[in-house]
Amino acid sequence: MERNTRQRAAIERVFSEAAHPLDPQEVLAAARRYVPHIGIATVYRALKSLSDERRVVPVTLPGEHARYEAAGLDHHHHFQCRRCQKVFELAGCPGDFTGLTPPGFRLEDHEVVLYGRCNTCAAA
Amino acid sequence: MERNTRQRAAIERVFSEAAHPLDPQEVLAAARRYVPHIGIATVYRALKSLSDERRVVPVTLPGEHARYEAAGLDHHHHFQCRRCQKVFELAGCPGDFTGLTPPGFRLEDHEVVLYGRCNTCAAA
DNA sequence: ATCTTTGCAAAACCTTTGCACTGCG
DNA sequence: CGCAGTGCAAAGGTTTTGCAAAGAT
Numbered sequence: 182m183e184r185n186t187r188q189r190a191a192i193e194r195v196f197s198e199a200a201h202p203l204d205p206q207e208v209l210a211a212a213r214r215y216v217p218h219i220g221i222a223t224v225y226r227a228l229k230s231l232s233d234e235r236r237v238v239p240v241t242l243p244g245e246h247a248r249y250e251a252a253g254l255d256h257h258h259h260f261q262c263r264r265c266q267k268v269f270e271l272a273g274c275p276g277d278f279t280g281l282t283p284p285g286f287r288l289e290d291h292e293v294v295l296y297g298r299c300n301t302c303a304a305a
Numbered sequence: 306m307e308r309n310t311r312q313r314a315a316i317e318r319v320f321s322e323a324a325h326p327l328d329p330q331e332v333l334a335a336a337r338r339y340v341p342h343i344g345i346a347t348v349y350r351a352l353k354s355l356s357d358e359r360r361v362v363p364v365t366l367p368g369e370h371a372r373y374e375a376a377g378l379d380h381h382h383h384f385q386c387r388r389c390q391k392v393f394e395l396a397g398c399p400g401d402f403t404g405l406t407p408p409g410f411r412l413e414d415h416e417v418v419l420y421g422r423c424n425t426c427a428a429a
Numbered sequence: 430a431t432c433t434t435t436g437c438a439a440a441a442c443c444t445t446t447g448c449a450c451t452g453c454g
Numbered sequence: 455c456g457c458a459g460t461g462c463a464a465a466g467g468t469t470t471t472g473c474a475a476a477g478a479t
Binding site for chain 1: 384393396397408409420422
Binding site: 307308310312313342343344345346347350 | 432433434435436437438
């Protein structure tokens with residue numbers, strides 16, 4: 182049922198080449214290099230189906246629109262630079278938040294985001 | 306420069322009575338109990354100026370529109386129930402994330418969000 | 430009386446959806 | 455061929471903005 186179209190191939194290629202999580206507009210711009218007339222609706226539909234297939238993962242930072250990155254990475258979190266706004270992947274995870282969880286609550290998952298200056302912007 | 310209007314007083318009162326972070330529509334609904342014809346634009350403008358004055362703080366969970374809560378609370382994080390979607394405040398903070406920060410990066414702040422079932426929904 | 434603030438409606442965004450057409454299988 | 459996928463444009467939802475009128479100081 183999933184057909185191989187040029188558009189879909191272009192979008193998958195974009196993710197395989199991406200160094201950072203991308204938002205839909207960035208995916209569109211990058212995919213147009215391979216399929217010039219691809220439309221934004223196709224990008225949204227592809228992001229949805231790729232997410233459903235777990236081939237890409239949404240990266241939703243607080244107050245930001247969703248970005249997406251290729252799936253298959255280990256559990257990790259992100260760092261956002263307050264100066265250049267770029268998002269970086271962090272290795273590992275601080276781990277255990279059961280101590281914060283109130284009695285009677287069931288902890289299923291967690292999200293951690295660090296903010297500050299990236300190596301480039303810390304110097305500037 | 307900041308004038309005392311009924312609308313603004315109503316919105317501040319709403320926050321002083323709120324048990325959990327409120328989104329703009331919830332603020333509007335609650336404020337209408339005190340000022341029936343208050344408009345959504347006024348709510349957004351008030352949220353902006355109250356945020357600038359640090360009288361309320363935005364609570365921006367990943368993938369969610371901003372909510373707001375009264376300022377003055379200690380540093381804390383939030384728990385969102387995956388069943389009822391409500392947001393709860395957590396006491397305390399796991400603390401130190403410098404170990405996750407890559408070399409050359411400067412850590413300034415962090416955000417932690419826990420997900421699962423609240424005490425009411427864990428039972429159901 | 431002055432000058433913010435308000436309320437409404439329109440505009441600006443981002444994302445989703447309807448529909449006829451394209452093109453994969 | 456048959457249908458899923460595409461592209462365009464219109465619709466939806468949220469937040470912002472323009473402007474005349476209301477109201478605080």
